[in-house]
Each structure stands twice: as structure tokens, then as C-alpha cells.
Amino acid sequence: MSQTHPQLGSVEGIQAVLRERNYIADLPMATALRLVMALHKPLLVEGPAGVGKTQVAKTLADVLDTRLIRLQCYEGLDTAQALYEWNYPKQMLHIRLTENVGESVAQREAEIFSEGYLLRRPLLEAISQDAPPVLLIDEIDRADEEFEAFLLELLAEFQVTIPELGTLTARHRPYVILTSNRSRELSDALRRRCLYLWQNYPAFDKEVEIIRVKLPGINQRLAEKVATVMAHLRELPLSKAPGVAESLDWAQALVSLHKESLDLPILEQTWGVILKDRDDLALVEAQKHRIAELVA
Template sequence: MAEQIFDTVDAVKRALEGCLYIASDEIATVVYLAEKLGKPVLAEGPAGVGKTELSKAWAAATNRPLVRMQCYEGLDESKALYEWEYAKQMLYTQLLRDKLADLLAGASSLSDAADRLANEEDVFFSERFLLQRPLLRAINSDTPTVLLVDEIDRADAEFEAFLLEVLSDFQVTVPELGTIVARHHPTVFLTSNNTRELSEALKRRCLYIYIDYPSTEEELQIVRLKVPDLQPKLARQAVEAVQALRNIDLRKNPSVSETLDWARALVTLNAQALDKATMENTLTVLLKYEADVARARRALRLEEEARRGRKDW
């Protein structure tokens, strides 16, 4: 598997497009710089605009495995880095009991036996019994990887500080084994939904990109690429409707992924036009709160009335 080389921003953009990801110039430039400078990318923006998708697409474009770490409150080092597999160690000890008895058979004293046992300690604290968690897996991998640290804002501040250490040196110390240095620097993507302010130290080390909702044309392009079965006219109507919905004051704006779900729903329902009935029936695909659905219905009805009023006039 040959490593492709991305020499220009355009090459990055095309590669991402090849993996069904429409990248703006900004996104392509940041990804290009991340590769060149070896810096992590911190992507912020509303939920569902393709922050996570970007790293997946980049992993696919570069043919590298994606190592994903989902953050949550209470995530700690043992869940993110490594853990000793106690159960397996126990099992091995049980099964190897005879062997151990042989080993200790000729021991003259207790301390002699302990010394002999200590000599074999390495067997039990080897990589065989090390349960690798995402961070260690990304560092320890033989091939370059793409590491995705998803929703870093959900993790605690202390974990953020710990991550900082890993991201700056790309090495990890396991007391029993020694220091493991990354053979290849993984490309790191961090995403944040901005539910809390990240520390300045972390931001300082990253390239920053704010991904906002796409414009009508961009979104249409995405829909066409991902749901090619939808009629072009219907696709445009659908995208325009979603963009209009984003302008209403909703509790949760419909995201790009929900637009795509909706587009797929329209294809499945074999909808011919975006009439009132279709809209009413499928609105729940886009909006996930009862209050939002009611508000959107009201807005649609007002629009409808305005249109009819104009016709009657």
C-alpha cells in the first residue's frame, strides 16, 4: 500500500471528494497544513456538519486506519490509553500452575523462590497482557493512522491536560514496559461541539477550523453526491426547505446529516414533489423535538397562507 503524497491543497480537496466529502477551500487548506506541519486539527461547529465525517473521509482518502476515541464525562487514562488485562493474567497463572511448581521446585528458601518468580515477571507484564486503548493503538500502530478524538469538550479538564502531553510528544510511558514512542505520527482530529470552553493550552497546539452549516449550493452538492437517486428538482426544494428551517428559532437546528436522512426518506417514499402532505409526514426526520415540529408546522402554514393569499388577491 503506497502512501499517497498530497502536495497541494487542491490534491487534498480532490482526494476528499473522491471519498464523498465535499471540502471547502478552508477545510482542504487546514487538512493540508495539518499534514505538512504535523499538527492536530481542532474542528468546532454545530452538531452534524461533518466534523467527524471529515476525519473518516481523510482516513479513507489516505488509506489509513481510523482510530476513534469517543470522549465522555469521566473518561480516564485506563479507558483511553491502556489497561492490564487482569482476568487473562489470572487465567494464565492458573493454567501454568504446574509449570510454576516446576520452576519453584528446587528452591532452597522462600527468598530464593521469590527471586526465581521475579525473574519470570516479564512474562506477565508483557504486551501480551496489555489491553490497548485507542490512544496507545494509534501510537503503537505499524502503519500511520488517523486518530479521531471525538467531542473532546465532553471529557473532563484533567483528561484534556493528559491528552496535551500525549499529543505534543506522541509517546507513552507504561511503567512496567518502558516508553513507547510512536513510529509514525498519527494525523489527529479533535472535534468539539463547544459545550464548554477548551483550555488555551490545547487550542494553542492545534490548527483551528470552525465548520458552519453549508450554504444552499454546498449543501445541494452534498445531497447530490450522497443521495444520487433523488430528483434534482426535489433535491433543491428539500435543501431550500432545510435552509429556511435553520432560520427559524429552533431548539435544535436540522444538521447536514439530517438533511441526508430526509433526502433518503424522500427517495424511499418515492416522493414526486415536496407538497404539504409529504412535508408534514416527514418533518420528524428533520426535527427531533416536539416543540420544534410544532413551530416548523406553524411557520409552514403561515407561508402557505401567504402564498394562497397572494393567489386570491
């Protein structure tokens, strides 16, 4: 892959390429992506919501000019939704249509359990591609422990076993990125198969840079003030701390309202863009004068 993208052969090169795609990657993230490509190991990214965990997979697919295959995890996710399912109505129809053809049971079984009757779900899709895709397994902590155990074979060997068809091995190993918000502890077995990266809220300078890159129309001073307020809010015991996505939404809202600076009335008018909980609003309201002083 580094032959088609010479810059991807070094950590600095990856940072530069991602930046061209408006993704500001720090050194740990760029190193992680370098190792994902070099070692072909899955990357487990943990961190609070809204710090850009999902975005990195999208950007990587963009950089590699390959397909992004996304599996959104939730409680109750099973192999039928994640891996494959047989097309039962089509199979039933085939059985009916071939009733009087005179084929043996074994022949008929082989026909209806062939690839033509297979519905490929994201995981199977990911290992069947001609070019290595980016497989994003999003919010793995939301899936059940049973599903996590099932993933082990896929992540270690990049192969899956379908009883009717046998073991299918990946033609090209996908670049796998798993994300987790730590709503539950993942198993050690899964962790050992992955590279591990903790992604925290961005530091002040990085957040300013992100805002400026994503919203070229914003002035430096306003971007700094937005980052200052967000950093302060994240220190408060909020039930839903605002992430980078909220910073961008807020900055976008301020630009749309033609605001060049921040003051108390503007803060009060736009809290709703970044705070999504009544208790959080009450807590921040109590501190609004202090926050206004911060950006004065």
C-alpha cells in the same frame, strides 16, 4: 504521503480526492487537511452537531488507505479505556502457575508487566501502528478536564508513559482529528497544540451539492428545495437544529416516497425525519405556511 497520493500535495488536489469519495470539502477544510498532513499537527474541528466533523476523519482514512482508530469520548472516560489496561485475570493466572517455579519477585513482575499482558486501547493502538493511522478523538468536550490534560502529552510529543514499561514513542505520527460540539470550553493548552477549524452548517450551494453527490437519484430541483427548507429551519430558534445528516435523511425519505417536489402535505408527513423535539415541531408547525411558500 504525497508521493503515494500526488494530488494530496495541494489544496485543490485534496478537494478533488475527497470529492471522489463523495465528501464535499470547502477551501478551509481542504487547507486544514493539507496542513494536518504537512505539519503533523492535530486538527480541532468545532461546530454544531451534524455538519460532517466525524465524517471528515473517516474520509481522510479512506483517502490515505489507512486505519481509522476512533476514540469516542464521554464523561468518566479514563486512561484504562482510552490508553491501556493490564490483563489482570491473565496476570493472576500467571502468578498462580509460576508459584513453584522458583523465580524471583522481580522476574515474575517483569513477566506479568510485559507487552503480552497489555490490553491496548485506541490511543496506544494509534501510536503503535506500522503505518500512520487516522486517530479520531470524537466529542472531546464530553470528556472530563482531567482526561483533556492527559491528552496534552500525547498530542504534543506523540508518546505515552506507562509506569511499568516506560515511555512509548509513536513509530509513525498518526493524523489526529479532534471534534467538539462546544458543550464546554476546552483548555487553552489543548487548543494551542492543535490547528483550529470552525465548521458551520454548509452554505446553500454546498448543501445542494452534498445532497446530489450522496443521492445521485435525486433531481436538482428537489435537492434545492430541501436545502432551502433546511436553511430556513436553521434560522429558527430550535433546540435541535437539523444538520447535514438530517438533510440527507430527509432527501432520502422523499426519494423513497417517490416525491418529485415539496408541498404542505408532504412537509407535514415528513417533519419527523428532521425534527426530533416536540417544542421544535410546534414551532415549525406555526410557520408551516411560510415554509410551504418558500418551496412553492
